[in-house]
Amino acid sequence: MKPKTKKRVTVLIFLLPWIITFFVFELYPLLYSLFVSFTKYSGLNPQTTFIGLENYARAFQDEVFIKSVLNTLIFVAGTLPFTIAIAILIAILLNHLNLKFNGLFKAGFFLPSMISMVVISMIWIYMYSGTGFFNTVLHFFGFAVEERSWLANQNTALGSIMIMDVWASFGYYMILIYAGLQNIPYSVYEAARIDGAKPIQIAFKITIPMIRPTLFFVIALNTIRSFQIFTEVFTMTNGGPRNSTETIVHYLYRVSFRNYEMGYGSAIAYILLAIIMTITLIQKRALRSDYL
Amino acid sequence: MKTKKTFIAKLNIFILTVLLILSLIPLALTVITSIVPEGDLFNITKEVELSDFELPPFFLTKKIFPIESEKFDTVDGDNNSGKVLQLDTKDCVTGIMVNIGDVDLNKIKEFTFSLNTSQKIKTFYLGFKDVQGMQEFLPAELTYVSGKWNNAIVHVNADKYVVVDKEHLNFVGLKFEFENNEKILIDNVTLRYKFPTLWNYKNVLQQNDFARYMLNSAIVSACHVFGNLIFCSMAAYVFARKKFRGKEVLFAIVLSSMMIPLQVKIIPIFKLMQFLGWIDTLYALIAPGVVTSFGIFFMRQYIEQIPFELDQSAYVDGANDFKIFTKIIMPLSTPALAVLAINTFVASWNDLYMPLILTSSNNTRTVQVGLATFNRMHQVAWPELMAASSVAGIPIIIIFLIFQKKIISGMVEGAVKY
Numbered sequence: 145m146k147p148k149t150k151k152r153v154t155v156l157i158f159l160l161p162w163i164i165t166f167f168v169f170e171l172y173p174l175l176y177s178l179f180v181s182f183t184k185y186s187g188l189n190p191q192t193t194f195i196g197l198e199n200y201a202r203a204f205q206d207e208v209f210i211k212s213v214l215n216t217l218i219f220v221a222g223t224l225p226f227t228i229a230i231a232i233l234i235a236i237l238l239n240h241l242n243l244k245f246n247g248l249f250k251a252g253f254f255l256p257s258m259i260s261m262v263v264i265s266m267i268w269i270y271m272y273s274g275t276g277f278f279n280t281v282l283h284f285f286g287f288a289v290e291e292r293s294w295l296a297n298q299n300t301a302l303g304s305i306m307i308m309d310v311w312a313s314f315g316y317y318m319i320l321i322y323a324g325l326q327n328i329p330y331s332v333y334e335a336a337r338i339d340g341a342k343p344i345q346i347a348f349k350i351t352i353p354m355i356r357p358t359l360f361f362v363i364a365l366n367t368i369r370s371f372q373i374f375t376e377v378f379t380m381t382n383g384g385p386r387n388s389t390e391t392i393v394h395y396l397y398r399v400s401f402r403n404y405e406m407g408y409g410s411a412i413a414y415i416l417l418a419i420i421m422t423i424t425l426i427q428k429r430a431l432r433s434d435y436l
Numbered sequence: 437m438k439t440k441k442t443f444i445a446k447l448n449i450f451i452l453t454v455l456l457i458l459s460l461i462p463l464a465l466t467v468i469t470s471i472v473p474e475g476d477l478f479n480i481t482k483e484v485e486l487s488d489f490e491l492p493p494f495f496l497t498k499k500i501f502p503i504e505s506e507k508f509d510t511v512d513g514d515n516n517s518g519k520v521l522q523l524d525t526k527d528c529v530t531g532i533m534v535n536i537g538d539v540d541l542n543k544i545k546e547f548t549f550s551l552n553t554s555q556k557i558k559t560f561y562l563g564f565k566d567v568q569g570m571q572e573f574l575p576a577e578l579t580y581v582s583g584k585w586n587n588a589i590v591h592v593n594a595d596k597y598v599v600v601d602k603e604h605l606n607f608v609g610l611k612f613e614f615e616n617n618e619k620i621l622i623d624n625v626t627l628r629y630k631f632p633t634l635w636n637y638k639n640v641l642q643q644n645d646f647a648r649y650m651l652n653s654a655i656v657s658a659c660h661v662f663g664n665l666i667f668c669s670m671a672a673y674v675f676a677r678k679k680f681r682g683k684e685v686l687f688a689i690v691l692s693s694m695m696i697p698l699q700v701k702i703i704p705i706f707k708l709m710q711f712l713g714w715i716d717t718l719y720a721l722i723a724p725g726v727v728t729s730f731g732i733f734f735m736r737q738y739i740e741q742i743p744f745e746l747d748q749s750a751y752v753d754g755a756n757d758f759k760i761f762t763k764i765i766m767p768l769s770t771p772a773l774a775v776l777a778i779n780t781f782v783a784s785w786n787d788l789y790m791p792l793i794l795t796s797s798n799n800t801r802t803v804q805v806g807l808a809t810f811n812r813m814h815q816v817a818w819p820e821l822m823a824a825s826s827v828a829g830i831p832i833i834i835i836f837l838i839f840q841k842k843i844i845s846g847m848v849e850g851a852v853k854y
Contacts, residue, residue, distance in 0.1 A: 154678075234455060263807065267463070269821075275478065379808045
């Protein structure tokens with residue numbers, strides 16, 4: 145064998161497991177689901193009829209789908225600022241604390257974001273229940289409480305899931321921001337202090353600008369993750385009451401695997417992909433412009 | 437100036453501690469609730485008064501049945517607690533069956549009741565009747581002094597009962613054998629639960645197949661971990677060390693395939709698994725996750741840092757790529773491999789979406805699906821639900837506590853460089 149051929153064969157062998165998985169579980173599904181999105185396809189019945197853009201047109205007239213897009217947007221817009229603000233606050237507090245407890249605090253705040261969303265949802269179902277933690281505490285302080293779960297009320301269900309999500313995810317972003325803060329050299333602070341800068345000035349003129357790339361990254365990551373919210377909705381409310389917690393991915397699941405309308409489901413999946421890609425591109429651009 | 441600084445530091449620790457406690461409340465609630473026998477955390481049912489016999493006779497007959505005699509009477513007691521139950525004795529035997537709803541025998545610590553009888557009890561029997569109607573009476577030790585209105589306590593030894601369905605008991609029976617036929621008076625029959633109890637965990641693991649779910653999750657996660665360690669490193673080695681045409685394009689594909697949400701690919705994957713006949717098998721869960729783009733990306737970062745001279749000197753000594761990979765690159769990458777293993781395990785253990793769609797029976801469900809569907813069946817059994825949640829969460833918490841430094845550093849590296 146020629147050395148060049150031999151090298152090619154080696155490269156191929158080393159890449160083979162990935163290439164196979166890539167074709168079977170990445171590329172083929174991506175293309176096939178694009179094809180399916182232009183057909184009427186039930187999943188149970190092997191027959192597919194090509195119907196062009198009808199599935200996409202249907203999505204924009206489907207009230208539940210529109211509701212689910214709105215709910216997802218509310219979810220993203222409502223959780224993101226709080227998650228990031230709490231994460232920044234704790235990261236800054238931790239950064240100023242140089243003790244041996246540092247690791248303990250870091251681990252403690254990070255712990256919830258390690259636990260699976262199903263477990264977290266169960267815990268919060270319990271806390272939101274009629275006789276659960278929140279109602280008991282509110283009752284103790286003399287508030288009138290309803291005897292039913294917060295998740296059973298269509299005015300509070302989505303908000304409840306959002307509060308839970310902030311709790312469940314801030315630790316993860318806190319760790320990332322903390323790592324960003326640790327990269328700022330101490331001499332920069334020292335110099336600012338010698339020049340007479342006040343703590344507030346240091347925070348807004350030095351700390352925030354220097355961790356801006358990290359912040360952009362964290363915001364991008366959080367946005368993409370939030371757009372794919374599914375587990376919380378599936379375990380806690382199943383989209384109800386009255387579709388008040390229906391989100392894009394949960395609706396996609398309902399359409400594809402409950403109603404077996406896989407053609408329509410694929411169209412929704414592609415709409416989701418388009419939304420996520422658009423947001424990623426916008427954020428990427430924002431990120432890049434910051435570097436230049 | 438110095439006092440001001442220490443004050444700020446103290447305030448800092450104080451704020452952080454308060455926030456940390458607040459943030460850990462949900463987890464603490466879960467663990468505490470999982471050892472409660474019945475009810476929930478703010479309403480722990482330690483004791484249930486089964487009957488104080490104040491109900492009108494018509495309602496009482498629905499909840500209480502006399503043993504060995506056709507009827508019973510409630511009379512005004514002289515113990516300042518309203519009505520008491522008077523039982524006739526027939527052939528020196530008497531007793532009552534009292535409704536306890538649907539109770540698990542293993543969670544019961546003891547029964548107590550007030551008893552007024554002038555004669556000595558020859559034998560006392562404690563019995564149960566399950567939802568199917570099976571009955572079982574066994575002699576039990578009664579802590580009691582004969583005389584007027586004494587509190588009697590009988591401890592429950594759940595292991596002795598074999599005939600009745602211990603998990604679903606309907607009635608408890610108190611049966612007395614005397615020397616003579618004489619009337620006795622009973623009041624305030626009360627059930628006391630064990631608290632704290634680990635029985636919820638046992639129930640969840642045995643009855644609800646959680647042990648099976650855990651095993652499934654462990655198998656799938658282990659396969660994902662080993663697959664990622666080997667296959668991702670292999671691909672990463674090539675991307676880090678070899679020069680070949682199309683390398684940049686291929687690596688761009690690796691990066692961009694990390695961005696594609698799983699939801700877009702799930703329908704064809706489902707169809708493919710159907711075609712392969714893998715629906716509802718563990719293969720369907722294992723196959724898509726044995727190589728991940730993240731793993732390749734992460735390992736490449738690390739392998740690039742390993743000095744290239746090591747490879748070259750090995751090459752000069754006659755080692756081929758497989759030797760270099762297995763004898764040099766892999767051993768030197770141990771720190772990164774450890775991080776990748778932990779991250780893969782956690783991600784795989786916590787995943788719900790894939791197993792939810794690709795499995796349907798108890799034998800293949802993972803613990804996340806088991807827990808998510810458990811909720812639908814047991815909406816109000818909070819202690820059991822919390823025990824199930826703990827079971828699903830504990831492996832991750834243990835791993836986190838052991839490897840927290842690796843997990844955090846791996847996550848930061850993976851994210852920041854990306």
